[in-house]
Amino acid sequence: MSTNLFKVDTFMPRGDREQKLKQRGRVIWMTGLSGSGKTTLAHALERALFNSGHIVYVLDGDNIRHGLNKGLGFSEQDRLENIRRIAEVSKLMVDAGLITINCFVSPTEALRTLARTIIGAEDFLEVHVHCPLDVCEARDVKGLYAKARRGEIPDFTGISSPYEAPQSAFVTVDTSKYDIAFCLKQLLNAIEPRITL
Amino acid sequence: MSTNLFKVDTFMPRGDREQKLKQRGRVIWMTGLSGSGKTTLAHALERALFNSGHIVYVLDGDNIRHGLNKGLGFSEQDRLENIRRIAEVSKLMVDAGLITINCFVSPTEALRTLARTIIGAEDFLEVHVHCPLDVCEARDVKGLYAKARRGEIPDFTGISSPYEAPQSAFVTVDTSKYDIAFCLKQLLNAIEPRITL
Helix, strand or coil: CCCCCCCCCCCCCHHHHHHHHCCCCEEEEEECCCCCCHHHHHHHHHHHHHHCCCCEEEEEHHHHHHHHCCCCCCCHHHHHHHHHHHHHHHHHHHHCCCEEEEECCCCCHHHHHHHHHHHCHHHEEEEEEECCHHHHHHHCCCCHHHHHHCCCCCCCECCCECCCCCCCCCEEEECCCCCHHHHHHHHHHHHHHHHCC | CCCCCCCCCCCCCHHHHHHHHCCCCEEEEEECCCCCCHHHHHHHHHHHHHHCCCCEEEEEHHHHHHHHCCCCCCCHHHHHHHHHHHHHHHHHHHHCCCEEEEECCCCCHHHHHHHHHHHCHHHEEEEEEECCHHHHHHHCCCCHHHHHHCCCCCCCECCCECCCCCCCCCEEEECCCCCHHHHHHHHHHHHHHHHCC
């Protein structure tokens, strides 16, 4: 048996995978009110990046809350743990060479600072999907604002719980003033230099 | 503003990413005693698969226990939660199109069944890295067996806690009888048809 059977090499560095994927791993972190357009923009961005040759993966409530974060509620502690785990998963994916698009309301600076700290500032591209509350509420795609106004959802961001807008987002798009095509172009212009090797 | 701003499309399917990556997403789950050679084989396998064009990522204690699963201990409940989260992360990575190599002792059928159930049997390739306890203990690469014998590590698999060998592993390699090159060849022969589109 070879004597170096248990020689401990390091695993392959991130850079090797990035070279092969021809992209830099990054987290595009979309924050904004419910109904601001995070998911719609994420779809559009995912498709655009994929079509330009990238490997992109969307993390959102659908694939996180029913799986990894099943059992977490909406207490302050659980919200922190929710974001902490999402950030840790994103960090692993970035290390794997992927670009993730994360769609989470993530309403406070504390939550986003936690994510930024775990992921690393260099890899954390904060996108503020801005849209005034009254516009989001008028849209009310999922009927959540109506429910929140009736008091059926406690601590609903914008209604019974604050949304703290990012102070220095990597890029801000305003879906109340501009259509998706325009917002997407803004995003791509900002992001492309950061994902290019 | 476009009226279909909030039309909910589905995100891109896994198959699109797999086509681009020219591989099937899978989890190669390596189970075995401490010192059986999981990490060494994982290094070799990662390098071999990368060299044949694949995008592979290793999940092990180093990148999981200090990050996502920080704070979990070794009680039965925490061990289950540890494996549950690892399985959920692996599932997301497979959905992203990646091949993951997971190195975790995962000593019981219950733990591995949990992982298989979450990941899905089709994507879960269980590798038993077999090596008799006395050989692992003689190697004692990390000095853990000595510590466990001195009673300094409670519930140490093989010493004070059982290891249940898999009953129907996808592939079994025996690192006490064969060298790494041979074990690697066995692994590649078994795995390659399952990661090829």
